[in-house]
Amino acid sequence: DAGITQSPRHKVTETGTPVTLRCHQTENHRYMYWYRQDPGHGLRLIHYSYGVKDTDKGEVSDGYSVSRSKTEDFLLTLESATSSQTSVYFCAISELAGPTDTQYFGPGTRLTVL
Amino acid sequence: DQQVKQNSPSLSVQEGRISILNCDYTNSMFDYFLWYKKYPAEGPTFLISISSIKDKNEDGRFTVFLNKSAKHLSLHIVPSQPGDSAVYFCAAGTSGTYKYIFGTGTRLKVLA
Numbered sequence: 001d002a003g004i005t006q007s008p009r010h011k012v013t014e015t016g017t018p019v020t021l022r023c024h025q026t027e028n029h030r031y032m033y034w035y036r037q038d039p040g041h042g043l044r045l046i047h048y049s050y051g052v053k054d055t056d057k058g059e060v061s062d063g064y065s066v067s068r069s070k071t072e073d074f075l076l077t078l079e080s081a082t083s084s085q086t087s088v089y090f091c092a093i094s095e096l097a098g099p100t101d102t103q104y105f106g107p108g109t110r111l112t113v114l
Numbered sequence: 115d116q117q118v119k120q121n122s123p124s125l126s127v128q129e130g131r132i133s134i135l136n137c138d139y140t141n142s143m144f145d146y147f148l149w150y151k152k153y154p155a156e157g158p159t160f161l162i163s164i165s166s167i168k169d170k171n172e173d174g175r176f177t178v179f180l181n182k183s184a185k186h187l188s189l190h191i192v193p194s195q196p197g198d199s200a201v202y203f204c205a206a207g208t209s210g211t212y213k214y215i216f217g218t219g220t221r222l223k224v225l226a
Contacts, residue, residue: 004157031212033213035216040218041218042118042120042203042216042217042218042219043158043203043205043216044216045213045215048212048213050212056212058213059215090157090158092157097211097212098146098207098208098209098210098211098212098213098214099145099146099147099148099163099205099206099207099208099209099211099213099214100146100163100165100209102148102160102163103160104159104160105157105158105159106157107155107156107157108155108156108157
């Protein structure tokens with residue numbers, strides 16, 4: 001199994017509060033991704049990173065920001081959480097770019113915004 | 115606009131029989147397709163993939179078929195086993211780009 005951890009695994013927060021989710025990898029892979037999984041929508045890409053300090057937006061980036069100051073860590077921040085951001089969040093990593101390379105997923109973080 | 119569609123949210127199959135999961139896409143630029151499997155409370159795991167230069171790829175009990183003219187791919191599992199019960203996501207992407215698009219998933223239940 002690829003060495004990917006996510007923290008916290010579960011979080012309940014209130015509307016308007018800031019939330020930061022952490023993804024940590026031990027594989028030294030260059031590419032990292034944040035997805036959210038919602039019923040009826042599958043997995044949707046929020047942001048991705050193609051190197052330290054290099055990030056770009058995915059399909060559903062509004063309300064989210066990311067940072068990557070080290071190869072191994074990719075942080076997802078909800079500046080002011082809303083109930084629509086209640087979801088399961090997955091981090092993924094890949095060694096190479098694009099669909100020809102497998103993405104390895106972390107165990108997920110279940111976030112509830114009340 | 116959903117570029118990758120899995121129109122069957124769920125599927126039940128008897129153990130030992132064939133499971134066929136379907137996926138349709140709309141973007142003709144997609145040239146690589148993947149299937150991922152997801153168990154509850156775990157992250158998705160890669161299952162099998164296919165390039166657009168092929169129309170079939172096989173790995174043990176799993177075979178993926180690609181029909182480019184119909185923009186359709188399918189995953190066949192033969193024989194189905196209870197441990198195959200999971201949510202299956204298809205994904206599609208374009209070589210040279212960083213990311214791919216996932217479908218909404220199909221929940222497969224294999225009945226013992």
